[in-house]
Amino acid sequence: MIMMVINKNKLKKIIVFILIVLFIIAGIIYTVKNKTLDTMDILDLAGNNQPYTMGTNENSNYVAITCNVDLGWEDEYIQKILEILDKENVKITFAVTGKWAEKNEDKLLQMKEKGHEIANHGYQHLNYDTLSYDENLNQIKKSKDIIDSITKTESRFFQAPSGAFGDETVKAANDLGYICYKWDVDTIDWMDKDNPQNIINRIKKKDIKNGSIVLMHPTNATATCLGDIISIIRDKGYVPGKLSDVFSK
Known part of the structure; x- marks a missing residue:
């Protein structure tokens, strides 16, 4: 008799637990279906504490091409990349470190004058996910001050080196007003x-979608096949462009 009471009590607890879980799941499904989301993922539901891997404009018809410029060994290919972009009439986002920008003002201004967007890639190429809040703030703000001062514009986007984002x-x-981003096409x-x-073979196999973010660097191979990357994006029915093209204003 005692065992039956205990089993009934356990059964009641299990049923209550299952009902609570089902209630939570139903609430999440209802929220996702009924809340108007600008983004194509549900980062807003998670408090936006993670970088975006795709743009937030559902109807942009754009794919953003981003080019990280940080360590300096790629500088010799930047001019060729700019020439190809001119030829293809494509404007992209260059994410640069403040340290690189300090030493390459002419190249940074050339990017801007050609209509390309400049994003913040931190001051130094460090593992930002291991840094404290103050250390992150100092690195990002130092880079922001340098980039914005040179370009006379306010940078909107930030990507941590190697995509190493910590909370x-x-x-x-975010406190500095940046939109944090990574990529979905590497x-x-x-x-x-x-x-x-x-x-080329790698990009052809990627699931490129509306709002995708392509990551590249100014390497010899990239400069050689950039035209092909642009063609692949266009063949899929999208327009290659900047981060600001795939994010809501």
């Missing part, structure tokens, strides 16, 4: 610096 990185960047061109066909 304190996102908080610091060329991995740093691994195939002299193998453009490998990059």
Whole structure:
């Protein structure tokens, strides 16, 4: 008799627990279906404490091309990339470190004058996910001050080097007014610096969608196959452009 009471009590607790879980799941489904979201993922529901991997404009018909310029060994290919972009009439986003910008004002101004967008890539190429809030704030703000001063514009987007975002990185960047972003299409061109066909084959296999963010670097292979990357995006029915083209205003 005692065992029956205990079993009934346990059963009641299990039923209550299951009902609570089902209630929570139903609430999430209802929220996702009924809340108007500007973004194509549900980062807003999570408190926006993670960087965006895609744009937030559902009807942009754009794919953003981003080019990270940070360590300096890629500088010799920047001019070729700019020439190809001119030829293709495409404007992209260059994410630069403040340290690089300090030493390459002429190249940074050339990017801007050609209509390309400049994003903040931190001051130094560090592991930002290991830094404290104050350290992140100092690195990002130092870079912001340098970039914005040179370009005479206010940078809107921030990407941590290597995409290494910690919670304190996102908080610091948000506090400085930045939209944090990563990518959903990686060329991995740093691994195939002299193998453009490998990059082309890789991009062809990617699930490029409206609002996708393509990551590349100014390597020899990237400069060689950039025209092909642009063609792949266009063949999928999208317009290659900047981060501001895929994010809501």
